[in-house]
Amino acid sequence: MDQLVSEIRQIISQSRESAARSINHALALMYWHIGRVIVEDEQQGQERATYGKALIKNLSIQLVAEYGENFSSRNLQLSRQFYLTFPIVNSVSSQLTWTHYKVLVRLDDTSKRAFYMAETEKNAWTVRQLERQINSLLYERLLMSQDKESVLAIAQSEAKPTHPHQVIKDPIVLEFLGLKPQASYYEQDIEAAIITHIQEFLLELGNGFSFVARQKRIIIESDEFKIDLVFYNRLLQCFVLLDLKMDKITHQDLGQLQMYVNYYDRDIKESYENPTIGVLLCADKNDAVVRYTLPANNTQLFASKYQLHLPTEQQLINEIRKELPNDQTDQR
Incomplete structure (x- = not known):
């Protein structure tokens, strides 16, 4: 019965x-x-x-x-x-409602509209989730690390991401945690807030992410370490280790994350899986320290700033200019 x-x-x-x-x-x-x-x-x-x-x-x-x-x-x-x-x-x-379309028709840029339409269909975003992704400038943040054609092709399932930079965002926007930007927090405060809002955090991380563990305990000989958050990305077929830092990151932070990544690559991942990715989620970063600490051909370690509020368009333009060669920063 x-x-x-x-x-x-x-x-x-x-x-x-x-x-x-x-x-x-x-x-x-x-x-x-x-x-x-x-x-x-x-x-x-x-x-x-x-x-x-x-x-x-x-x-x-x-x-x-x-x-x-x-x-x-x-x-x-x-x-x-x-x-x-x-x-x-x-x-x-047929997958989108009239309310979805009322949001989409306000976007003047054809490529941006096509991106959000494809992502909404693929991820079954609610109208509220669609508006949040537009307001957090998801499309523009992805363009900071790859070209327009790649962004659209992945969104429309015409291509799959093959490199971590295609899925790792910088900055990562955490306004949904409800934490005030000016307040002082410990790393465990941010971590606890992420776990409380894990569904929203997975949405912010992007396609293919699933939550695996919090404060993952590993033993290397007699020493104990804990990885803040562990995820898996089914599109890249690899583990993603996320370490939280409240201050500007140092080369020691990158070295510790590299150790976690090496441990997962050697002792945890299966032979058919791709190399593990490590992400330092930090309040601030020194790009030069990151660049000189990591090897030139680095494809596994990334540093992403987190923001506790939605970025303004000008803030994003400033970030994009940092990524461009000097001779391109004044081009529109």
Whole structure:
């Protein structure tokens, strides 16, 4: 009996999810078609700008009276923009809701919009998660370490990440922890907050990450060490060791992380898995110390700054300029 009830529950749940997706897709298509007829009617007007504003205002008055606030001037204007942004009906994804599209059509950059659309579909982001990723400038942060074509190809599953720099972000934004930037914290405070918000932290880390362990204890001969956080990335097929540092990192910090990585490579990982990645998550870093401490061909150790607040666009521009050669920093 229990098994029968379980199977029926699964059928009901799957059917409800399927029905909800169908309804959401039908709703998105409804707004797309509304946008289409508005644009087509506008194109017949003599004074298009004035005519368009008056048309939407008059339409809204009539439709709100009959069908409610879902047909406000704002929604009709978004419907119009929806159609202009996605002029081919087959480009309207069945995986995204009208509310997703209301966020996406506000993005003017075509590549950025294509990236967020693909990532939302692939990761089943909620609207809130999509807005958070846009506000945390995810697309721009990824562009700091790779080119636009690679970012789009990975997002659209046309290519898989083959190098750690394609998945390791810098900076990592931790505004969801709810910690005040000006306050003083110990490393265990940040770690505890990450564990409390592990779902959001995995979302920030990106595609393919899963949580493995906290304060992972390792014994090297008679000495005991603890790795703050251990993850696994199924796309890169490797362990990712994360060590938290509250101060500016030193070459000793990098040396300790290198020891953890070596231990995992020699004693933990399987032969079919790729080399372990180590990430120092720090409040500040000296790029020159990192560069001179690590070998020139380093592909395993990374240092990422964490921010307890969302970066501004100017902050990100400043970070990007640090990564560019001097002769490119003034180019727009």
